[in-house]
Amino acid sequence: MTTEDTQYAHQPVMLEEVLDMWFSQSEGFYVDGTFGRGGHSRALLSHLGANGRLTGIDRDPQAIAAGQQLAASDSRFHMVASRFDCLPQAVEQAGRPIDGLLLDLGVSSPQLDDAARGFSFLRDGPLDMRMDPTQGESVAEWLSYAAEKDIANVLYRYGEERKSRWIAKRICETRKEQPITRTLQLADLIESVLGRNEQGKHPATRSFQALRIHINGELDALDQVLEQSLETLAIGGRLAIISFHSLEDRIVKLFIRDHSGRAPKGRGGLPLGDELPQRLEPVGKAMRASKAELKVNVRSRSAVLRIAEKVA
16 A cells, blocks of 8 residues: 555545535535545545536645645645635635535544544543644643633533543642643543443543544534535535534534524424524435445444535
8 A cells, every 4th residue: 555545545434425415516616624634525526527616624734735735636626724614715715605515523533543643542642632733722731721620611511521520620630740741641540530431432532522622612613614604505505514423413403403494493383582594404314324334434433414405
């Protein structure tokens, strides 16, 4: 396997489902808001016509480099180095509304596999977790000064960690003796608090997820891009989002529901709150990876794909 083959060995999740349910116009304008290593983008380009256009967005330096290489070899593709909530700028640059927006949320396999990035609790590396290591503060820096209650709140809110207060207390006790700067150092600390009670799940899973979401502002970015999609999608344009945990999927599910005229009603069928005009229509039901994909791509086991079409 060549170096390039290794670089792009990452398997895009639910690729067939995305292309079948989301792609509609060979000459359309599409945005892959989470380019990663370009798995979804490369497949989409193979379906696009000569006048079709695809913009990839990512803030990870390695993903940006991969996207720039693709742009150099295919004039239909353009790479943007940014967080994915930059849709107005993408539309302005393309001069046309979006026919399809794809978001594959969370952290990618190449990021997890690179110990130097600090995302994995299974590999020792610097406790970083920034999608863009050149911007903002690392998890280690934040944990060095954050108040105990703030740490507990992040672990509970973004990781749904029931023992968040215990973990936060242990972190603050430990940092008085030595700084917490390594991934395995934090993972071992969390395991010392929680033990190994859940079969098949590392005790640090929820906490690492929570810290990553917090340090990268991931849910704020998701809220922003969903609102932007209402204005930047063309009529008939489709939004496809792959989520990997309940917090992300709940945000996407409720957004589509509320903008599809399906918000819950009270007595007499009256809306419980301000009723929003219908802008979206769900395309099918939430989908999960097939048994065949699960056999070859373990990352897809928790993936949920939701698609909606802009109708007004």
